[in-house]
Amino acid sequence: MVGGGQLARMTHEAGIPLGIRFKLLSDTPQDSAAQVVGDVVIGDYRDLDTLRDFARGCDVITFDHEHVPTEHLRALEADGIPVRPGPDALVHAQDKGVMRARLDALGVPCPRHRIVADPADVVAFAAEGVTAAGADAGSDGFPVVLKTVRGGYDGKGVWVVRSAAEAAEPFRAGVPVLAEEKVAFVRELAANVVRSPHGQAVAYPVVESRQVDGVCDTVIAPAPGLSEELAGHAQELALRIAKELGVVGHLAVELFETADGRVLVNELAMRPHNSGHWSQDGAVTSQFANHVRAVLDLPLGDPRPRAKWTVMANVLGGDYPDMYGAYLHCMARDPQLKIHMYGKDVKPGRKVGHVNTYGDDLDDVLERARHAAGYLRGTITE
Amino acid sequence: MVGGGQLARMTHEAGIPLGIRFKLLSDTPQDSAAQVVGDVVIGDYRDLDTLRDFARGCDVITFDHEHVPTEHLRALEADGIPVRPGPDALVHAQDKGVMRARLDALGVPCPRHRIVADPADVVAFAAEGVTAAGADAGSDGFPVVLKTVRGGYDGKGVWVVRSAAEAAEPFRAGVPVLAEEKVAFVRELAANVVRSPHGQAVAYPVVESRQVDGVCDTVIAPAPGLSEELAGHAQELALRIAKELGVVGHLAVELFETADGRVLVNELAMRPHNSGHWSQDGAVTSQFANHVRAVLDLPLGDPRPRAKWTVMANVLGGDYPDMYGAYLHCMARDPQLKIHMYGKDVKPGRKVGHVNTYGDDLDDVLERARHAAGYLRGTITE
Structure with missing residues (x-):
């Protein structure tokens, strides 16, 4: 690897x-x-x-x-x-321009988008969206989302701009810039699938992903209240993308769920993904095990959930570099808590681990995950 | 480690x-x-x-x-x-003579036993057992189990002898020899507990352990049909032994269940143990995670089962050194199968891995585990 x-x-x-x-x-x-x-x-x-x-x-x-x-x-x-995945597949996770063009060609629903040349072009793109349905835009079409086509992650390389003046920054890197409508989504979902070279594929339950400041904060598996129809549609979409793009291994399809009950593709990742970490403790076969099985062309494992609800919460670094006391507290408070630490030095805002909780009562499962993540970060001190 | x-x-x-x-x-x-x-x-x-x-x-x-x-x-x-465990505790898992003496002093029920000096002494030991209740012995008191007090495992260093002539072999190593009655047990159980330096302890469900040729073949968690009373008694016994011996980390107490509803201590192991491998996929916290937590004096994790039944079956090496084809077959046949390979070269009879299966139907869970283990060994070929 x-x-x-x-x-x-x-x-x-x-x-x-x-x-x-x-x-x-x-x-x-x-x-x-x-x-x-x-x-x-x-x-x-x-x-x-x-x-x-x-x-x-x-x-x-x-x-x-x-x-x-x-x-x-x-x-x-x-x-x-x-x-695995091969370069012809991986380029769709490396270059957002290539990804959007390919998904358009496949008829996969995406936010309105196009490559823009300069701030004036961003103003033109915004104006084209004034009459578009579903966009979260004012009378001038702003705000608009700008992304460098390569190199971004966790909110980096992404700007939400409200004017031509604000649109100048993304062009400074000299990398092509993709403009997208700011979708008026009701929540973010992720459809995770794994595909092997001989074409076997499995789909995990569609999850809800909650972001804070552009960084994944919490994932709930399965997405609460999601209709079976829309969940099935999202899984089929992800399986179809995996097949059409020739993905081998894990594919995460990040989605916007719109108020009118559609899903639009936000991003693709072709590797184990933060939205699949819940599967380590919540699924029969984790995304990591299935990624390994796929890239080695071994038969894939069962992706089904083991618990009614599983919640993953990311642990971000806080102001205190030594998490040991908090780590002890969290283990003692909740003997069912599954902690996953990454061995990283603590820096404010850096992902240093995550926790998984599972059970029958979503409120309880959410509270336990959030409490542990907050306590480890230092934002909860009781 | x-x-x-x-x-x-x-x-x-x-x-x-x-x-x-x-x-x-x-x-x-x-x-x-x-x-x-x-x-x-x-x-x-x-x-x-x-x-x-x-x-x-x-x-x-x-x-x-x-x-x-x-x-x-x-x-x-x-x-x-x-x-951890410290030498004063560990000696009870290293030396069966020390272990028996200590358990006697604690009043823990064990098979009738004593250190024997030579084959004639074995005959005397056997004769003393003719009238003992629960022993699986003939009119001369034989068979008798002989064990070297140090160095045995997986049936090595253990002999079941039927005469003074057969009793000669165990003395040849020059190591003290322990004689034990051959208990007429109905089955073997194991009570696994984990204890930390500050005295926190957790008990796993009592499991049934099935041996073939002195080697653990299958473990069923929890032990089917075991009364709550006897299960609780076995857990208490293991917790008491852990405390009295000052064990830190995982303690496996191997037990004989007798026809008259008692348990006798067979062996002790102070480390993760084959009878606890089921916990990797069947318990909230595995024996390995809890052993690590204990030796580092971290709060212990929940030992409770995640499934109604979990079965572990050992994979022994068979006649074919290349298991790859069988490995593929087993994964494809049962996507819920949890395979644990040890990275060892295959030699006939050598433990090279194990499989775990879990579910609500014990017959199905047993069949899946046995099929996979047998197929990987080469004793099942359909």
Whole structure:
């Protein structure tokens, strides 16, 4: 696996019972996954020679993140190394412009969007949306969402702008900019699916994802009150995208649910995803185990839930670097709490872990997850 | 953790979400745990200097097996390294003579037993049992079970003898020999508990353990048809032993259930144990996670079951060294199957993994576990 973050850490954990010999390419020995994996190569994934040396002897290469250059992936494939997901699929998770164009071609519902050239073009894009249904826009068509097509995550590389003046910033990086209508969604959902090279695919229950300041805060599985029809539609959409794009491994389809009962595709991720962390303790087979099974072309495991409700809450770093006291408190308060720490130094706002809770009573399950996450961050002190 | 076997492998796996930095002392880099742990020292646990070098910088030392010499553990403690379980507790899992003497002193019911000096003494021991209630013995008191007090496991170091002539073999190693009546048990049970340094303790449901040729074959959690009263009694017995012996970490108390509704202690193990593997997929908190929590003096997790029935079946090596085809078949046949492979080369009879299954219907859960284990071994080929 290329990339030493928490996704690699948890993928290694899930691979241990499967008997997988896991090899990691990590930036530093201190990275989250590098702390717990046996076979670690330290190096820069942007350097093709490093990637080639790393890949030698691997049965298959997969990724903790989307940042490996597409041309490097093609070079590895040319060397005969299976790359899963492959570059032709992965580019849709790397480049939002390519992703939108492809989803349009497939007729998959997306927010209104187009690549914009400069702030004046953003004003034109906004004006085109004044009469569009479902957009959360004023008489000038603003606000508009601007995204650099590459390099963004967790709210980075995304701007919500209200004027031509505000629209200047995103163009400064010199990367193409995608404009999207600001969708008047009622909530965000995620449809997670896993697909293997021989075409087997499984769909997890559709979850509700709640964001705070552009960062995932809480995930509820399954999404409360979601109609079976819309849930099934979202799962089919994700399975269809996985198939049409040739995805191998885990695909997260982030969705907006609109007031009129539609879903629009927000983002794609082709790796285990924050919206699937609940599956570690809440599903028969976790997203990490199924990602491993898929990239190795093993039969996939059952994605069904084990509990009526499972809630995941992210633990962000707070003002206190030492979480140990809070960690003890949370374990003692709730012996059923499932803590997942990433081994990262605490910095304010940094994702350093998550907690999962499950049970029959959603209010209780939500309260336990939020209390633990808040206590670990330091925002709850009782 | 000292020892690179599968117990260390699975303990590391359980420590990853807890954010634990796991360091391993392993005989070879090929050992089960050494394949998946990041921080591995290769060395001989029988060498005190090796142990001391390994222990430097560790917060606490724990064990994959009981073979570290007691005097070495005392030396580590004298160096100021917490050893959990400590030597005064661990000796009861290392030396069956010490264990029996201590359990006698505590009034814990055990099979009739005493240390025997030679084959003639075995004949005398056998004769003393002719009138004993509950023993599975003929008019001469035979058969008798002989065990070397140290070094046995999985049926090794244990003999069932029917005459003075057969009783010669166990004395050849020059190790003290313990004679025990052969208990006419109806089945074997195990009571697994975990105890922390500050005295918190949790008890797992009492399980039924089925042995084939002296090796654990199947474990059913909870033990079917066990009365609440006897289950509670067995749990209390295990908690009491853990407390009285000062155990820290996981304690497995292997028990005989007799026809007249009593339980007798067979063996003790102070580490995660084969009879607790079901807890990885069947309990809120696995024995491995709770062992880690205990040895680090963290609050313990909930030991309660997540499913009505969970079955563990050991996968033994068969005649075919390549299990890959069988592994694929089992995953495809049962997407709910939980496979745990140890990364070991296949040798006939060697434990190379286990499977867990769970559900509401015991017959179905048993069939699925047995089929998978048998198929992986090669004894079932349909």
